[in-house]
Amino acid sequence: MRAGNGKQGIKLEWPYGHIMSHFSKDELSFVKELPEHVDIECPVCLNILTDPHQVSCCGRNFCGYCIERIKASNGACPICKQVEYRFFPDKKCLRIINGLQVHCTNKSKGCEWRVELRSLSIHLNHGKREGECLYEEVQCQHVLCSKKEGRCYLKNHEQNECPQRPYQCQFCKVEGAYFFITEDHSTNCSSYPVPCPNTCTSSHMSRQRLNSHIAVHCPLQPVNCAFSWAGCNEKPLRKDMEAHTSDAKHMTLLAVACGQLKNENEEVLKEINEVKAENEKIKEENRVLREKITNDNKEMKEELSRRDTQILSIFNIATNSSKWLLPIDITITSGVVHFYTSKCGHHMSASLVKKDDLPTSIYTLFLAFHEGIFDSLKPKVLQIFGKYKDRAIPLIEDTEKTYDKMPYDVLDEVNNNNDTVPTGVIKRELGESLFIFTEDVHLFVK
Structure with missing residues (x-):
């Protein structure tokens, strides 16, 4: 063991190879009464001196650990308040304390051991399952059990009493x-x-x-009677069932129930026959419906095939048609111009006629609808305008007569005599012109 010099701490090692537990004076029972001049308590921790050290200032003894801790924090002596002091092991005090005869701390529980204080810790072996003292309480080994029992009772507790x-x-x-x-x-x-x-x-x-x-x-x-279905509501014991069912009243119940079953059976058979008849009727209706659907499908396929052929034919005609499509320009010299309002649209014709009325000329535009190759497709009539002298003039009025199909050469006759216009031919006065040159009209759609 090393003594401190006031600046250097000490390492606490016990001279007898074991660490002594801390005990207070009240916890111990001494075999002989302590002499009054013997001071065995540490003034700091108030326990029995462990590794006693004496200070140089007032000569009092402290636990080695306690005084070292105080000195390490530059603390004064707890008794005389002296700041400068040294401390060293007091072997005499240690011999006195270790030689004190004490009873085991478990004396009240039945332990009769008594020996020197130095061996008390070894005897108790506190907290360990193995130890000399059979009355030292040790924690039960089973998880969740907080019970502590003396070593002599521990085995019985863990094997026979512990709830865990x-x-x-x-x-x-x-x-x-x-x-x-x-x-x-x-x-x-x-x-x-x-x-x-x-x-x-x-x-x-x-x-x-x-x-x-x-x-x-x-x-x-208690169980339901075997004839409960026939109206018996009694519940005899299972062992009495045979005697119960042999009673004559059950024959009466059975006869009544059989009669009811016969009537119900006849009603059920009647309903079954009605259902069968209805089922046959539904089967016949389904057969007729299937035949109709089959015929309709056949007709639909034929119609689709016919339409496909027609559309293909129309497409070929439209692709190879020599007729013009709007927009087009028409002049006096153009004569009668045949055109289609759009791809797959209406077949129309138009001509521009000039009537001289010196000093001006009056321009008139004639239009007519004709039978076309796309009429079966019912094409929509678009808004057709004529642009004359930077003015857009609407040409088609949405009336019943507007869409009358006129002969192919109807405008040829109008060109020869524009005073008489056949019903169905569209006539639009464009206006007068002072120019001696030929005017033109630009036809377009919106």
């Missing part, structure tokens, strides 16, 4: 803590033996067999 000790259900072999198996598990264990609630001769059986026993086997279980 391992335990196995003797009926289903499930393992768990003792309190769980005996309390919670036992009320739900399917193999746990239970008595029949009817107190029959099968007094004990597994819980999982109980329902089957009551439903099928128990002779003391």
Whole structure:
């Protein structure tokens, strides 16, 4: 052991190779009364001096650990308040303390051991399962158990008393803590033996067999009469069923029930025949409907094929047609111009006619609808305008007569005599012009 010099701390090592537990004076029972001049308590921790060290200032003894801690923090002597002091081991004091005869701290529990104080810690071996003192309390080894028992009682507690000790259900072999198996598990264990609630001769059986026993086997279980379907509402015990059903009244019930069943059977047969007739009717309707659907499908396919052929033919004609499409320009010299309002549109013709009325000329535009190759497609009539002298003039009025199909050469006759215009030909006065040159009209759609 090394002594401190006021600046250097000490390493606490016990001269007898073990560490002595801290005890207070009140915890110990001394065999002989202590002399008054012997001071064995540390003024700091108030326990029995452990590794006693004496200070140079006032000569008092302290635990080696306590005085070293105070000195390391530059603290003054707890007794005389001297700042400058040294401390060193007091071997005499150590011999006196270690030689004191004490009773075991478990004397009140039955331990009769007494020996020098230095060996008390070894005797107790506090907190360890193994030790000399059989009355020192030790923590139970089972998880969740907070119980402490003396070493002499510990084995019995852990094996026979601890609620957390391992335990196995003797009926289903499930393992768990003792309190769980005996309390919670036992009320739900399917193999746990239970008595029949009817107190029959099968007094004990597994819980999982109980329902089957009551439903099928128990002779003391009240059951519905075998003729309950016939109107018997009594519930005899299972063992009395044969005697109960042999009663003559059951024959009467059986006869009445058979009569009712016969009537019900006739009603059911009647309903079955009605359903069969209705079913045959539905079958015939379905057959007719299937034939109609088949014929309709055939006609639809033929119509689609015809339409496909027609559309293909029209497409070929439209592709190879020599007629113009709007927009076009028409002059006096153009004559009658045939055109289509759009691809797959209406077939029309137009001509521009000038009537000289010196000093001006009057320009008139004639239009007519004709039979076209796309009429079966019912094309939409677009808004057609004529641009004359930077003015856009609407040419088509949406009337019934507007769409009359005129002869192919109707405008040829109008060009020869524009005073008489056939019904169905569209006539639009464009205006007068002072120019001696030929005017033109630009036809377009919106």
